[in-house]
Amino acid sequence: MDDNTDTNAASGEAFLKGKDLIRNEQLLEDEITALTDYLFDTSQLGIYTPQIYEQLGNSLSLLTQIATCQWGCRNSGHDIEAILRRFCNATLAALRLMNAGLYEEALGQTRNTAEIVNLLELFCLNKSNLEEWKKLSSKEQWKRFGPVKVRLAIENCGEQPVVTENLYSKLCEIGIHISLPSIYQSYEINRALIVGGHFSIQGLIIVLNTLAQIVAPCLVFAGVLVEASKENMRMLTEASQSLLNVKRDIDLTNYESFLTEQKVQRIHEAVNEKLLKSWPKVQELGDEAYNELIQEGKLDTDKLSEQEIRQAVIERAGNKLLENTRRDLQNKDLEWAENASKFAFERKVASLMHMIEKANEQIQNTQNSDHESVDKLYQPHETN
Numbered sequence: 001m002d003d004n005t006d007t008n009a010a011s012g013e014a015f016l017k018g019k020d021l022i023r024n025e026q027l028l029e030d031e032i033t034a035l036t037d038y039l040f041d042t043s044q045l046g047i048y049t050p051q052i053y054e055q056l057g058n059s060l061s062l063l064t065q066i067a068t069c070q071w072g073c074r075n076s077g078h079d080i081e082a083i084l085r086r087f088c089n090a091t092l093a094a095l096r097l098m099n100a101g102l103y104e105e106a107l108g109q110t111r112n113t114a115e116i117v118n119l120l121e122l123f124c125l126n127k128s129n130l131e132e133w134k135k136l137s138s139k140e141q142w143k144r145f146g147p148v149k150v151r152l153a154i155e156n157c158g159e160q161p162v163v164t165e166n167l168y169s170k171l172c173e174i175g176i177h178i179s180l181p182s183i184y185q186s187y188e189i190n191r192a193l194i195v196g197g198h199f200s201i202q203g204l205i206i207v208l209n210t211l212a213q214i215v216a217p218c219l220v221f222a223g224v225l226v227e228a229s230k231e232n233m234r235m236l237t238e239a240s241q242s243l244l245n246v247k248r249d250i251d252l253t254n255y256e257s258f259l260t261e262q263k264v265q266r267i268h269e270a271v272n273e274k275l276l277k278s279w280p281k282v283q284e285l286g287d288e289a290y291n292e293l294i295q296e297g298k299l300d301t302d303k304l305s306e307q308e309i310r311q312a313v314i315e316r317a318g319n320k321l322l323e324n325t326r327r328d329l330q331n332k333d334l335e336w337a338e339n340a341s342k343f344a345f346e347r348k349v350a351s352l353m354h355m356i357e358k359a360n361e362q363i364q365n366t367q368n369s370d371h372e373s374v375d376k377l378y379q380p381h382e383t384n
Contacts, residue, residue: 029100029197036099036199045201051246052208056095059215059239063088066222071232079134080123080225084218087116091215098207101197106207107175107252113214114163114171118150120221125157130225162217167210170252205248206255212247216240285324289316 016024039045040053065071067084094109122145123130133145143149147168154161163171222228223236290313293299299312 025196029102032101032197032199033099036101036204045204048246048248049205049208052212052243052248055239055243055246056091056208056211056215059219059243060088060091062219062236062239063215063222066226066228071226071228074226077134079130080120080222083116083120084222087113087218090116091211094207094211098204101199101203103200103203103207104174107171107210109175110207110210110214111168111171111175113211113218114168115147115150117162117214117218117221118147118154119145120218120225121159121162122150122153122157124221124224125154125159127225129153162214164253166253167213167251171210174252202255205250206252209248210251212243213251216243216247219243285320286313286317289313289320292316 015021040050043050063084067081067088069078069081090109090112094106094113097103097106097109119133123133129145133141136144151161151163151165151168217240219236219240223233228236290299293312293316294301299309301309304312
């Protein structure tokens with residue numbers, strides 16, 4: 001595996017230090033956020049991804065309303081409301097990190113939502129668990145209602161946890177814990193190891209679908225636990241179903257096969273394009289492969305048949321073509337993301353500047369109008 005590291009700094013430039021480094025990274029993340037917003041706003045992220053994003057916003061609106069007693073205060077403590085506040089904040093943090101291109105970090109926050117939704121599910125299955133949980137100290141709560149204990153308790157009730165053992169393990173491995181596989185997650189589809197935020201449609205899809213899988217049932221659990229009215233319960237159930245309807249069958253438990261399929265298809269198309277449009281370059285690779293094999297002593301033309309020589313050259317040339325194609329795709333993706341992010345950020349800044357100019361004009365017009373009113377008030381009146 002090539003350690004092809006991108007440090008978000010131009011090659012040969014002096015490395016930034018101090019607050020300049022921090023601000024530069026934050027600027028890059030702001031540019032990625034602007035690009036993500038732009039792609040959502042211009043419907044360039046497929047059919048379902050924008051719908052998941054929209055439905056997540058609708059779901060969070062309902063959960064926030066419950067968490068802030070907008071449907072009425074139950075006057076029986078605010079434990080569930082406080083838990084939902086933590087759930088909303090963790091979800092919003094995950095979305096913020098996702099938009100900035102920090103996908104593994106977004107999954108770290110998603111793990112927080114996973115622990116909360118399973119706890120709420122257990123409370124719904126038996127409300128005595130909620131009463132017991134409220135009476136325990138923080139230390140005892142963790143012993144009695146830790147993530148593993150909660151999952152096992154749900155399974156003992158004959159139900160499947162929203163967040164299964166497999167999904168939770170993946171969230172821990174990729175989003176939180178350090179392991180040999182997890183430190184290379186940023187290699188992503190074209191094997192570029194990135195320091196700092198980077199734009200990835202695949203990362204975006206994985207985070208959104210995983211969040212949708214967790215947020216949708218939370219709506220129903222929240223309604224049950226706060227004893228929502230029949231009308232509000234219907235609204236929560238419909239919002240939950242709407243989110244599940246647009247969610248795709250991809251999350252951390254099966255994303256590797258999804259990415260492999262995407263990678264193979266994309267490289268296959270790129271190789272075919274080169275074979276059709278750049279045949280002279282392909283022939284050059286064949287010549288290079290032949291010369292390399294001769295120099296390495298791996299092609300004894302006196303002992304090998306013409307068919308065996310041809311097969312060895314084709315195999316070496318094919319590997320070179322595949323590697324060159326992968327590198328070209330990687331460079332193309334990184335260049336596109338950089339240019340597109342800057343374009344989207346400049347567009348966003350220009351829009352904000354236009355809004356500021358409009359606001360200043362309104363303020364100036366209001367001030368002029370006030371001055372005119374004052375001037376008229378103090379103008380000398382002629383007397384007959």
